[in-house]
Amino acid sequence: IFCSKGLFRYDPKLKSLQSVKGMRDELSVGFQNMVVDPESRRLWLARKNDLWSCNIDEFMNWHVPHIFVDGILQSLQPVALNQNVFRHDENYLTFLLSIPWFDQTEYPTVRYRLLGLDSNWITTQERIIHYPKLSAGSYELELQVMIQGEVFSGPSTKYAFTILKPFYKRAWFILLCLFLFAFGVAFFLRLRDRRLTRRAYIRQQQLEGELQLLRSQINPHFLFNSFNTLSYTIEKDQNEAVEYVEKLSDYFRLVLQRTREPLITLKQEMNLVEHYLFLQHKRFGASLEVNSRIPEKAMESLIPPMVIQMLLENAVKHNTISSDRKLSVQITVENSFIVVSNNINPLIKKPIGTGTGLKNIQRRVEILMKRDFVVIEDERSFVVKIPLLGEVQPINNNSK
Numbered sequence: 001i002f003c004s005k006g007l008f009r010y011d012p013k014l015k016s017l018q019s020v021k022g023m024r025d026e027l028s029v030g031f032q033n034m035v036v037d038p039e040s041r042r043l044w045l046a047r048k049n050d051l052w053s054c055n056i057d058e059f060m061n062w063h064v065p066h067i068f069v070d071g072i073l074q075s076l077q078p079v080a081l082n083q084n085v086f087r088h089d090e091n092y093l094t095f096l097l098s099i100p101w102f103d104q105t106e107y108p109t110v111r112y113r114l115l116g117l118d119s120n121w122i123t124t125q126e127r128i129i130h131y132p133k134l135s136a137g138s139y140e141l142e143l144q145v146m147i148q149g150e151v152f153s154g155p156s157t158k159y160a161f162t163i164l165k166p167f168y169k170r171a172w173f174i175l176l177c178l179f180l181f182a183f184g185v186a187f188f189l190r191l192r193d194r195r196l197t198r199r200a201y202i203r204q205q206q207l208e209g210e211l212q213l214l215r216s217q218i219n220p221h222f223l224f225n226s227f228n229t230l231s232y233t234i235e236k237d238q239n240e241a242v243e244y245v246e247k248l249s250d251y252f253r254l255v256l257q258r259t260r261e262p263l264i265t266l267k268q269e270m271n272l273v274e275h276y277l278f279l280q281h282k283r284f285g286a287s288l289e290v291n292s293r294i295p296e297k298a299m300e301s302l303i304p305p306m307v308i309q310m311l312l313e314n315a316v317k318h319n320t321i322s323s324d325r326k327l328s329v330q331i332t333v334e335n336s337f338i339v340v341s342n343n344i345n346p347l348i349k350k351p352i353g354t355g356t357g358l359k360n361i362q363r364r365v366e367i368l369m370k371r372d373f374v375v376i377e378d379e380r381s382f383v384v385k386i387p388l389l390g391e392v393q394p395i396n397n398n399s400k
Helices: 055-061 171-217 222-238 238-258 266-287 296-299 307-317 354-371
Strands: 006-011 016-017 034-037 042-046 050-057 069-076 077-079 093-098 108-116 120-123 126-130 138-146 157-163 288-293 327-334 338-342 374-377 383-386
Touching: 034 108, 034 307, 055 266, 055 327, 069 157, 108 126, 222 238, 238 338, 266 288, 266 296, 266 307, 266 327, 307 327, 307 354, 354 383
Parallel strands: 288 327
Antiparallel strands: 006 016, 034 042, 042 050, 069 077, 069 093, 093 126, 108 120, 108 138, 138 157, 327 338, 338 383, 374 383
């Protein structure tokens, strides 16, 4: 009789059970899952997943119990017994145990521990062990059999396995993140340095533009012409001379104010142009014609300060202006550009200059507005197109 209590022989005459102790060659009769090889004297037991064998003398005389891992479940789904590597999300493991032992009536107890999780032994009579939500790492399940509270000195079973870390906790991913972080920091620092350098460069260009503007206005030639005009006006009409001085004072005040700002509205620029033209009309009279056709909605667009005034001064400086050779300047708006155009009246003797005025305007426009500066010149006309910024934004005079 092969049962959970062991292996017995039933004698129908005596109607009694006898232990298999002392029996040898007859053990294989009638048992489909167990066979004894009389020649090698080995007992073979067919288990669920493998075939187990032991010496029949050891089995019968020493009464040594064995313990096996019969099955492994991952989230209650069976996996191969030889699988010892699991993903980080395959961390709910169940181990199915068996203890084939046929000589004693005492029910064997299991003692186990999972090295890598806890080194303490746990005792149970169950044949199922659960480990839910194991962390990533290397483990070794160690199993031993206990009979009547004593650990058998016979063979123990060990099952080693590994639960992999998620990709975001692995060394290559951490190194990649550190590399990307370092690259991002370096890129940010480089971008910040470029921005600081660009701001410093823009500030330098603004300062150079301011100096250039002040030099172009406050120079002996300009003052000489202004004072001559003032002297002539005083002799002609003292009230008109007072107005001229007030306009001249207002002009220089506006120059000093406007050059402190990177961008001003087109309305502010045209106000400065108006003061400048008043002074020039006192000098040239009707020989200088300036016509502006600017829509009211364009007046709030932004523009670098004094560029239109400098273009007017450039036209006055490089052209002959007389009653029979008038200088006509047109100021209009085309699309998103302010267009300043004038006819060309060549001078007999060209003025001595560095040629940096127009380049200075062009460079300031390109840097501050990040758009193209257009110059069109032929034998009859000179046209400059300056881009406008459509939205008015507050200007921080303290920005660095």
